[in-house]
Amino acid sequence: xAGVSQSPSNKVTEKGKDxxxxxxxxxxxxxxxxxxxxxxxxxxxxxxFQGNSAPDKSGLPSDRFxxxxxxxxxxxxxxxxxxxxxxxxxxCASSSSAGTYYEQYFGPGTRLTVT
Amino acid sequence: AQSVAQPEDxxxxxxxxxxxxxxxxSVSGNPYLFWYVQYPNRGLQFLLKYITGDNLVKGSYGxxxxxxxxxxxxxxxxxxxxxxxxxxxxxxVRAFSITGGGNKLTFGTGTQLKVEL
Numbered sequence: 001x002a003g004v005s006q007s008p009s010n011k012v013t014e015k016g017k018d019x020x021x022x023x024x025x026x027x028x029x030x031x032x033x034x035x036x037x038x039x040x041x042x043x044x045x046x047x048x049f050q051g052n053s054a055p056d057k058s059g060l061p062s063d064r065f066x067x068x069x070x071x072x073x074x075x076x077x078x079x080x081x082x083x084x085x086x087x088x089x090x091x092c093a094s095s096s097s098a099g100t101y102y103e104q105y106f107g108p109g110t111r112l113t114v115t
Numbered sequence: 116a117q118s119v120a121q122p123e124d125x126x127x128x129x130x131x132x133x134x135x136x137x138x139x140x141s142v143s144g145n146p147y148l149f150w151y152v153q154y155p156n157r158g159l160q161f162l163l164k165y166i167t168g169d170n171l172v173k174g175s176y177g178x179x180x181x182x183x184x185x186x187x188x189x190x191x192x193x194x195x196x197x198x199x200x201x202x203x204x205x206x207x208v209r210a211f212s213i214t215g216g217g218n219k220l221t222f223g224t225g226t227q228l229k230v231e232l
Binding site for chain 2: 035
């Protein structure tokens, strides 16, 4: 079946511009996660959604970052007034539940470059 | 707070030899441990997980991992490495929380595995 998809695969933007990154989770998966992968820094949790519950935003690095999930499916991560330090690969993952022992399935990521 | 350490940035092994990629963790409560692999320009792929039960867990592509509670380790192993196993490997941990707040994965910094002919 179809896996997690993300778009665009690459995004180059100028410092100060806003960007939107999209994630389509696996159909039927109720939990959706965003992570950031920076060179030399591993994977950093950003935010997660579970069904209709309030999202866990504890990993968002600043108020320039926000995310929404419409209709319990597609999610958009928005970064306002981008900075060079926002350059990274943004990974989306979904799982059939947010239960502790459910593995997450990752998309291919969006590589964001802020110039 | 939960954390994961992967002490080796890179592991080199000859094809056909056994490989081990090390991982240690720190959590409060029972750990749930995962290994993921990342090929160049690809997302992470799930390899295996430990939840409970047998300390030796078998996963995809012939990989296995051994959970050792006393050493707080979850090392990834394969009896005979292939060149195609060359990739970046991540260990991750989650801790069970009765409040449900422990659902995010905490990842190690990754270990680059290089298998040579």
